[in-house]
Amino acid sequence: MKRMRGAVAVTKCPRTRICAEAVSARLQSSGRSFVFFEADGTGGRELEAAIGDGRIAAVIEVSLAELAAELLQTRFSAGRNRLTAAAMAGIPQIITLGGLDAARIGPDDDVEGRHVAIFENARFIRTMPVENDRLGQEIAFKASAASSPPSLIVPRGGLSILDGPGGTFWEPETAAALVRSLRNWLTPSVRVHEITAHINDETCAEYIVACFDEIAALH
Secondary structure: OOOOOOEEEEEEOHHHHHHHHHHHHHHHHOOOOEEEEEOOOHHHHHHHHHHHOOOEEEEEEOOOHHHHHHHOOOOOOOOOOOOOHHHHHOOOEEEEOOOOOEEEEOOOOOOOOOOEEEEOOEEEEEOOHHHHHHHHHHHHHHHHOOOOOOEEEEEOOOOEOOEOOOOOOOOHHHHHHHHHHHHHHOOOOOEEEEEOOOOOOHHHHHHHHHHHHHHHOOO
């Protein structure tokens, strides 16, 4: 197996922290260095800049919450260029759908007609099917444009701690809209892995790292 030089970026948010920490523990045990980037707007912009500067060797996207924030125009967006630098740089990239079940909002943001939840003293609104359709298209376009095709992992058991059987944001039909959109717009170059696990399950972290090792060996 080839050894990459440089750190592996791992994105996370509070709702996918369990998965991100499990992934990082496995990276560390295999001797890889890693750095966390919080998917809170600032972290996403810092990640894109670090990739552009050549300071990141590979990316594991455990949380894409900033894409939902950008779509819904909340203050936790990282801008329209989120999820583009790794594609342009051609570095190994694993993309999960973590955190797309919701967008974080501020305490005074209007939530009329929206499904709202509070987690760790922060407020979130559930993404709707039409929004998931747009998010799926955006991810598909950005992943398909990558000079080195990423692997895309779909945890069908839920996308965050709020999204799972019995969870506040558990809406399988809404998640299905996201997956359908991805399937409709992705090019064959992007390999899609659908797994039954929840994103915060140990088996999901194991699968993410296994896929990462597979594509990293090619670089």
